[in-house]
Amino acid sequence: xxNPTLDSRIVGRVIADFRKRKGIxxxxxxxxxxxxxxxxxxxxxxxxxxxxxxxxxxxxxxDVNMSEIVSEIERAI
Amino acid sequence: xxNPTLDSRIVGRVIADFRKRKGIxxxxxxxxxxxxxxxxxxxxxxxxxxxxxxxxxxxxxxDVNMSEIVSEIERAI
DNA sequence: AAATTTTGAATACATATGTTGACATTTTGG
DNA sequence: CCAAAATGTCAACATATGTATTCAAAATTT
Numbered sequence: 001x002x003n004p005t006l007d008s009r010i011v012g013r014v015i016a017d018f019r020k021r022k023g024i025x026x027x028x029x030x031x032x033x034x035x036x037x038x039x040x041x042x043x044x045x046x047x048x049x050x051x052x053x054x055x056x057x058x059x060x061x062x063d064v065n066m067s068e069i070v071s072e073i074e075r076a077i
Numbered sequence: 078x079x080n081p082t083l084d085s086r087i088v089g090r091v092i093a094d095f096r097k098r099k100g101i102x103x104x105x106x107x108x109x110x111x112x113x114x115x116x117x118x119x120x121x122x123x124x125x126x127x128x129x130x131x132x133x134x135x136x137x138x139x140d141v142n143m144s145e146i147v148s149e150i151e152r153a154i
Numbered sequence: 155a156a157a158t159t160t161t162g163a164a165t166a167c168a169t170a171t172g173t174t175g176a177c178a179t180t181t182t183g184g
Numbered sequence: 185c186c187a188a189a190a191t192g193t194c195a196a197c198a199t200a201t202g203t204a205t206t207c208a209a210a211a212t213t214t
Contacts, residue, residue, distance in 0.1 A: 004133065004134060004137045005130065005133075005134075006129060006130045006133040006134075008130075011129060025189080025190060025191085026190070026191065027189090027190075027191090035172075035173090036172060036173050036174070037174095037191090038172090038173080038174080038175090038191095038192085038193080038194095039171080039172050039173070041191065041192065041193085042171095042172090042192090042193090044191090045191095045192080048170085048171065048172075049128050049129060049130050049170080049171075050128065050129055050171080050172095051126050051127065051128050051129070051171070051172090051200085051201080052083060052088060052126060052127055052128070052129060052132055053082065053083045053085075053126045054171085054172080055129055056081065056082075056083040057081055057082075057083075060081045065148075065151055066147050066150070066151060067144045067147045067148040067151055070143050070144045070147045071142075071144040073143075074142055074143060074144055102159080102160060102161085103160075103161065104159090104160075104161090112202075112203090113202060113203050113204070114161090114204095115161095115162085115163080115164095115202090115203080115204080115205090116201080116202055116203070118161065118162065118163085119162090119163090119201095119202090121161090122161095122162075122163095124163095125200085125201065125202075126200080126201075127201080127202095128170085128171080128201070128202090131201085131202080
């Protein structure tokens with residue numbers, strides 16, 4: 001069996017798109033989500049893979065459901 | 078500011094429920110998902126927080142969408 | 155009840171996530 | 185164009201995820 005991998009750039013692009021739709025900066029979002037700004041930057045560039053916990057905090061800060069973000073990621077796969 | 082955290086036991090219970098619904102063991106699921114069996118065990122017990130990557134591999138192995146699992150988690154919150 | 159399968163648990167370890175601070179680069183707005 | 189804001193990037197570090205092995209405990213099966 002082959003091991004599917006999740007394209008981190010897609011994850012990052014989706015999160016960045018949600019953030020921009022809200023019209024807030026990385027600085028503001030990372031502050032609300034209580035995660036490091038450079039960390040969020042790395043996630044959006046696909047250089048870090050967030051835990052479900054981190055995605056949850058981002059989704060709460062963005063005021064959307066995790067499942068909305070995840071659905072968007074899956075649509076982009 | 079408030080600090081939302083994702084209850085790992087809920088995440089674990091949902092994943093375990095999906096697995097049991099499929100009628101397969103941790104051994105079999107971890108094999109399909111290509112993750113360690115003890116790791117899956119720890120996730121199901123809420124002692125490890127999976128990355129989105131790991132959840133993706135589990136969802137593919139379970140033949141369900143990540144968003145289905147995530148929706149179930151959010152319903153349980 | 156005995157045997158088998160499944161799961162929990164502990165260890166030691168490798169690798170990745172996540173943090174803070176500083177500075178460079180790019181983008182945006184006046 | 186210029187200043188300010190936003191983002192990219194690097195380093196050093198702390199912490200957590202994820203690995204493999206082993207054994208115990210619990211659940212199934214016969």
